[in-house]
Each structure stands twice: as C-alpha cells, then as structure tokens.
Amino acid sequence: MQDSIPDDPWHVDPAGFTACGSTRERLRFLVAYAVLAPSGHNTQPWIFRFLSEDKIELRADRSRGLRVVDPDDRALVISCGAALANLRLAATALGVTLHVEVLPEAVDPDLLARIHYAGEFHPAAPDGDAVLRALMARRTTRRRFSTESLPSMAMDAATQAVEQDGDATLEWAIDQDRKHALALLIAEGDRAQMADPAFRRELADWVHSRRAASRDGISGAAFGMPDLLSFAGALVIRSFDMGDGQAARDLALAEGAPALAVITTYNDTPRDWMAAGEAMERALIQLARDGFTYSYLNQPIEVPNLRPRLAAALSTTQSPQILIRIGRALADVPPAVRRPVSEVLRG
Numbered sequence: 001m002q003d004s005i006p007d008d009p010w011h012v013d014p015a016g017f018t019a020c021g022s023t024r025e026r027l028r029f030l031v032a033y034a035v036l037a038p039s040g041h042n043t044q045p046w047i048f049r050f051l052s053e054d055k056i057e058l059r060a061d062r063s064r065g066l067r068v069v070d071p072d073d074r075a076l077v078i079s080c081g082a083a084l085a086n087l088r089l090a091a092t093a094l095g096v097t098l099h100v101e102v103l104p105e106a107v108d109p110d111l112l113a114r115i116h117y118a119g120e121f122h123p124a125a126p127d128g129d130a131v132l133r134a135l136m137a138r139r140t141t142r143r144r145f146s147t148e149s150l151p152s153m154a155m156d157a158a159t160q161a162v163e164q165d166g167d168a169t170l171e172w173a174i175d176q177d178r179k180h181a182l183a184l185l186i187a188e189g190d191r192a193q194m195a196d197p198a199f200r201r202e203l204a205d206w207v208h209s210r211r212a213a214s215r216d217g218i219s220g221a222a223f224g225m226p227d228l229l230s231f232a233g234a235l236v237i238r239s240f241d242m243g244d245g246q247a248a249r250d251l252a253l254a255e256g257a258p259a260l261a262v263i264t265t266y267n268d269t270p271r272d273w274m275a276a277g278e279a280m281e282r283a284l285i286q287l288a289r290d291g292f293t294y295s296y297l298n299q300p301i302e303v304p305n306l307r308p309r310l311a312a313a314l315s316t317t318q319s320p321q322i323l324i325r326i327g328r329a330l331a332d333v334p335p336a337v338r339r340p341v342s343e344v345l346r347g
C-alpha cells in the first residue's frame with residue numbers, strides 16, 4: 001500500500017482522490033485508472049514518468065512488444081492509447097482538467113503523450129461515478145454471450161464514443177451475411193496463426209495459471225480453461241497446432257455474437273494507432289456502462305494478407321485496427337492481473 005493508491009490498481013477507491021495531498025499524488029491516482037486498460041496479451045506495455053510535480057509523460061515500453069503477432073508495435077501503441085483514454089476519462093469523472101499532447105516530439109517515437117495536470121473544475125462531471133464504475137467493470141470476456149440483440153441506443157452510443165474526435169470510425173456487422181463474411185476471415189486467421197510455431201510460442205509465454213504470482217499475461221482461466229488445466233495450457237498451446245479447433249470455436253463465437261464491430265482509421269501511422277486505442281477504450285467503457293461486454297477477434301487484422309480482405313468485406317478504404325464481438329455476458333469474469341502503479345510510474 002502506498003498512500004491512497006493500493007498496490008493492486010483494481011482496488012483503487014474513488015473516495016481516496018480527495019484525500020490526495022498533492023498534485024503529484026493525484027496524478028498517481030489517475031495512473032491507477034490508466035493501467036486498468038486492456039493490452040495485447042496483457043503485456044501492459046506502458047511507462048509513465050514524472051516530468052515535474054504536475055506533468056507526466058506516457059512512453060511505449062517496447063521491451064514488452066510482441067515480435068511475432070505485432071511486429072510493428074501497432075497493437076502496443078493501441079494499448080497505450082487505451083491507457084491514455086482511461087486516464088482522460090478518470091480525470092473528467094473526478095473533475096480534473098488535463099492538457100494532453102499526443103506524440104509531441106517527432107524525434108522521440110517512444111514518447112506517446114505529455115500530460116499536464118491543469119487543475120480542478122467544480123462540480124465534477126455528473127456521470128463521473130458511472131464512468132469510474134465502468135472503468136472497473138470493463139473485462140475482455142472470451143466466452144459465449146447471451147443471444148439478446150444489441151439495442152440501437154447502445155450501438156449509437158458506442159459509435160459516438162469511437163467517432164467523437166473524427167479520427168476513427170466504427171463499422172458494424174449485425175446481419176448474418178456480414179457476420180458470416182467476417183467470421184470466415186477470423187477462422188482463416190486462426191488457422192494461419194496457429195500453424196506458426198513462433199506465434200504459438202509467443203502466446204504460450206504470456207499464458208499462466210491463475211495462481212501464478214505474475215502481474216501481467218493472461219490466466220488460462222480467461223480462456224475458459226479450468227485452473228488445473230491452465231498449468232498445462234501453455235504447454236499445449238506451445239506444442240500443438242490447434243488451428244482447426246480454434247477456427248471452429250471462433251467461427252461459432254463470431255456468427256453467434258449479437259454484433260461484430262471494427263474500428264478503422266484513415267491512415268495507418270502511430271498517430272492513427274493512438275487514436276484507435278483511445279476510440280476503442282471510450283467505446284468499451286460506454287458499452288460497460290450500458291451493461292455489455294466484448295472480446296477481440298483481431299486475427300484478420302494481425303495476419304497481413306487478410307487485412308485488405310477484411311477492409312473489402314466491410315466496403316471501406318480505411319485501415320481496420322480492432323475487431324470485437326459485443327454482447328451481454330452470461331457469467332462474470334474475474335479481473336485480469338495488473339502491475340502495481342509503483343512499477344509503471346517512475347520519477
């Protein structure tokens with residue numbers, strides 16, 4: 001336990017914010033919300049660093065990059081964009097004004113954002129409590145969803161959350177034909193990825209038992225494995241090409257989902273990836289507020305020759321960045337582990 005910031009960020013309590021004695025401590029409090037963001041394989045590839053008492057920077061931790069599935073660090077930067085969105089959402093919810101510069105130095109590509117704590121406004125946002133609860137409630141839910149369709153109000157709110165800044169778009173697949181077209185690409189992506197031993201090795205390196213002491217990576221339980229099996233899970237992933245089984249499972253998940261949605265951007269640069277990450281997280285938090293959950297089916301974006309085919313299936317000229325399925329969870333999912341704030345916030 002360090003001041004009002006618990007070691008495990010999932011235990012951060014909004015009531016502790018007013019007890020923070022300094023701007024420095026308030027920034028640490030906001031970083032606790034930032035690190036609740038999702039990240040590829042739960043690598044948490046971010047570093048926050050104090051520049052002064054009221055300024056921090058967000059840097060890419062490329063030592064946590066996924067060389068095989070994400071060779072250009074595209075998903076890594078998207079994950080950092082999601083962390084920045086969480087920080088901004090928590091700030092607004094707690095009544096804090098931030099000034100944020102994204103990618104401020106062309107010569108320093110690891111510097112993703114500079115964040116200035118500019119003061120507090122009163123009263124705090126009226127929906128602040130709901131936003132803070134949703135930041136805690138968001139989960140990647142890999143199991144089957146209820147068949148209940150997604151109400152148009154929830155779709156509109158998610159679209160608005162993605163598109164509010166004008167640099168990302170949300171494409172929906174609701175009807176069976178469009179879902180089927182995407183599901184076939186997802187299944188093809190599964191077979192291509194699982195046939196690659198390097199892909200399987202990298203995934204296995206980040207899968208662990210729920211009882212393992214690690215504060216990053218994915219618990220076997222999150223994939224739906226019983227905990228005993230998840231000891232063996234990494235070994236199985238590493239050793240066998242389960243592409244056909246994975247493809248069949250994901251095909252059924254994608255076709256059976258109430259909705260599939262793809263976040264796209266105009267270009268495909270680090271600035272677009274940051275924007276995609278921020279847009280994605282705003283939408284995921286909005287969906288959590290509306291009682292919906294999601295999981296990733298990014299395979300046709302990660303496998304290079306499938307990405308243009310996904311864009312064609314969506315009839316878009318933009319770059320697909322994230323593919324998710326959305327629905328209502330049938331059971332609660334425990335939170336995925338997080339590294340402590342003291343480890344990722346330096347200086």
Ligand SMILES: Cc1cc2nc3c(=O)[nH]c(=O)nc-3n(C[C@H](O)[C@H](O)[C@H](O)COP(=O)(O)O)c2cc1C
Nearest residue numbers: 038039040041042075078079139140218296298336
């Ligand atoms: C850019 C990005 C890509 C991801 N890709 C996948 C994926 O392909 N398959 C998957 O099961 N989860 C994927 N995830 C989800 C992470 O594994 C998940 O966020 C992490 O394990 C933490 O769990 P949580 O989201 O429940 O907090 C991705 C997350 C992000 C941000």
